[in-house]
Amino acid sequence: MDERHGAMILVFLLCVIAEIPAEGHILDVCPTCHADATCDEKSDGSRKVCNCKYGFVGNGRTYCQDKDECQIGASKICGQDTTCHNTYGSYYCTCLAGYSPSNNMTVFIPNDGTHCQDKDECTITGSCGEGAQCRNLEGSFDCSCQLGYQVHNGAEPFHPRRDKASCKVVDCGQPASVKDTVLLSVTGTTYSSVAMFVCDKGFVWRSGDNSSVCGADGLWKGPNMVCEEAMCGSPPIIESTEQVWDSHSTPGSTVLYVCKEGFYNKGGLNISKCNENGQWTPPSLSCQDILCGDPPILPHTGQVWDGSSSPGSTVTYYCKIGFYPSEGNNMSLCSIIGNWTKPNISCQEVDCGVPPPIPHSIMLWDKISTLGSQVVYRCNYGYRSVGEGDVSVCTAIGDWDGASLLCTAKCGPVPFLAKSEVMWHNRSVVIHRCVDGYHSWRGSYVSVCGSSGLWQRATLRCIEIKPPVNHLSVLNEKCLHWRAEKYEEDKEVYKVTYIGSRDYERSFHDRGKRCLSSKADQLELCLNLLPVTNYSISITALSSRFTATISTNTSLTDLTVPPAPVVDYREFETPVPTLRLRRSPNTLDPLSSYQVSVLPVEGIIMFDCSSPASSDISSKSKSSTEYITAQIDVRHVGTEMNFTVGDGLHYGGFFNAPLENGRNYYIILRAVSQWKSALKSSCVLWAKVRGTSYVLRVSSLSAAAAIGLVALVILGGYCFTWFFKRT
16 A cells, blocks of 8 residues: 555544544534424434425535425426416415316315316306306306397407406387287387287288287387278178168168067167177177066965056056055066066065154053054153154054154253254253254254253254355356355365367367465456367365366467468379378367368369368269368378378268369368367368369468469469469
């Protein structure tokens, strides 16, 4: 061994010696361990060593540093769909959005098998909002609208928080009107709502569906019903009857049925009416041969009868001996329907019952109440008898009769007060009250029999009852006058209400209410009543709850000429032209009707607008004289009206006769205002049916035309001269 090798062996030995404790001692390294380390004994028990704690790496003595477990990747240490979070000496895991840990803890370490699984957001109520349905996705979810809802502020599918979209209920709005129908009912305007229609008055449902349904697209589906004008045809035939009928079969027409000679009306409805559905209502009249037979027999009665059973014959009933008529009719009549009218006389055995008591008396009676039984009356102590009729007898009609006894107190007869009667009294006290038709007016209503034998008379005063409101009248079409009757001299409160309507304006209603408090006997209240109106006025006295009513009509001091109708003037070459009228339905003009006049043109025609032409339909001929072809009540005109000249129908009693081919015509529309006997009108030229050249003279057209103006008008290459004069 060389010197260098020997030196190395010496150093090694010295180091070994240094590590070997003295005999009997074990080296303690624990105090030298790092703060993040533990002192552990070696498995062979030879000595102790320092080891870094879990989550740390190092030599255990001089250093131990944190181990970053997340550096190898979250999916490797925590699992799929996770986020890894390093901590000092350890780490923890969380799930990504849309996932949840299998142990339902917010944070976890997957050493127990915990992993992240998809979160079903659709199990949370309201995730998508009202009207939406949820669809779960891996790590997320989306929404779409249910039937009856539409997406708002976006498109489907959508995420409610990301897209800010939502579902709103489908709303179709109000259903549209359908020709010749009216809306009967509607359950709403949202999805699946149903609107029901019926045919308008005068029309019949022939085919199609009468319902309309709000669809998922926000549109109404239907109806497709077809309504046709109602016509009833010939009325039904009833055996043994005859018909009284004017051959009309339009809605509202009626036919009367009468029994033929030798038959009588046994009962049932004898009128059939053509209804709006185009059907005659079924009559139920029954006609049979006239014969009454023997009259009915009633218990305990006899008959006075001549044996005749023809209509008009009578039989009289009477009660047999021992019975009396208690109620009912004692006569039966053979009617024209072949039946005896039912008598309802009731014959009962005579039994007078308990005798009626007489005030301040006692009865001497053996309790027998048959015919001829008697009861004797005696006045009580302290009263004296007046009259001799102290005996009452049971009569044949079942009443006790004959007792006229009066028992009066020693003070004498009960005091008499004018217009009053005794309500109650005993031997010393009398209570008075006013008779019907009178009421008390202060004073005492008690009379007392004094110890001196004299009555201390009541001071009650009875005055006649009169209605709280009487002599009601209307002056100058505005002021209400009446006379007031009050029970006491105090103030009365009156409530006055009025309702106004107009015959020519169905939608018009004028309502008002006034209150008046007064002590006066003669009262007047002026109301703000509108002209040309029918009013019903009621006045109520509130304390007595009495109401009086009066009706009145207001008029115009000067009926004005109505404004000219607004029309679309046109020229036609057809014999059945259709014309058009526009009108505001809420106008307050006192307009009554429209008249359509036809002027056959032959040379120069004079037309006077101030009064209608002949309304006699039969007077129309092929002459050149104008005629009225239709009259239309303004209540039947809406905002627009289409009218076809020459359609061969009747309008307001006038026949709309067909126009003749090859002739020239003017069509004039007249607006008529009528109130009572006053009448004013204005006219416009509505149309022209083209033909040869002609000239028209018209006097007093509408108020829009200049009065006294003479104008030359060129229309369609033809010359017309218009003359206006004041009406």
